[in-house]
Amino acid sequence: MQKQTDIESALLRKYPEPVALVTTRSSAGRPNVMAVGWITFASDDPVMFVLGIDDEAYTYELIQETREFVVAFPHAGMARETLYAGTHHGHKIEKLSLAGLTTQDGVKVRAPLIADAVVNFECELVEITRPGNCPLIVGKVVAAHENTMPNLKRLLNTAKGYKLGGVSSNSES
């Protein structure tokens, strides 16, 4: 049975949420990474992602500049690296190396792949809208890469305050 509650309290029951690492690279060659929880698909042919980020993110500046980014899904053992990426600003520091993340080159965009992620999607910017208080970025997937190790579990955000962890499924159907 449901009881009405305030929206903020209700949001405490939204977990687990996905978490992705989004990489970019400035025209001058400087790479960056951020953690994004607001991400889902926006189209399946072509495949597109939609992600919500904050106005102040260096990633937002670089996506507007280069119209490219990479979406990587970290594996369950990458909580520390993802937490670092999600809690530091990239304007003045080189977050990728400080987060302990290793990168590889993609094939279609200059933003780097996250070498240890479960999967990486190279994306080209389609559009930016602003229905509420932050930019919604839509990107078309133009190339994909997967970890050579099979059966890696994705990292999820399991509770308020960046409680990052793996999950074990107990599928029912």
Next chain:
Amino acid sequence: MQKQTDIESALLRKYPEPVALVTTRSSAGRPNVMAVGWITFASDDPVMFVLGIDDEAYTYELIQETREFVVAFPHAGMARETLYAGTHHGHKIEKLSLAGLTTQDGVKVRAPLIADAVVNFECELVEITRPGNCPLIVGKVVAAHENTMPNLKRLLNTAKGYKLGGVSSNSES
């Protein structure tokens, strides 16, 4: 280490994905429900959801007609009901009762709440865009309701082919 792969193969490594139940009610009073996997937040002040659904969904017709809907997160024991909602069309059948879902009235919109869900968010339509091959619907949360039972786990989509189940977290940080 990453190896390039085709996009379709890479998508097999996107799981677990969220799953939500989205309810609507026609102007004539007929309720409907669908399962939506493409859903995330689009704003935090005010709180907004963005969801991607298919053009043929009766839900899409009803959202355009009434500009209202409810987003409910089913709990881990609701795999059967959610699978029914996700694999049947609502144009000709009364999916809510056939899925075995009990409803309650909300306070701001006429679309019904899912009584057994973890949490329900009443939403008013903000905008519909189409960056790819399906409508992206943005709704502003205008009221929220939570289950009187605490600690219910959310149902997730754990693998291709609607493998719905609960997950147990093993948080690392």
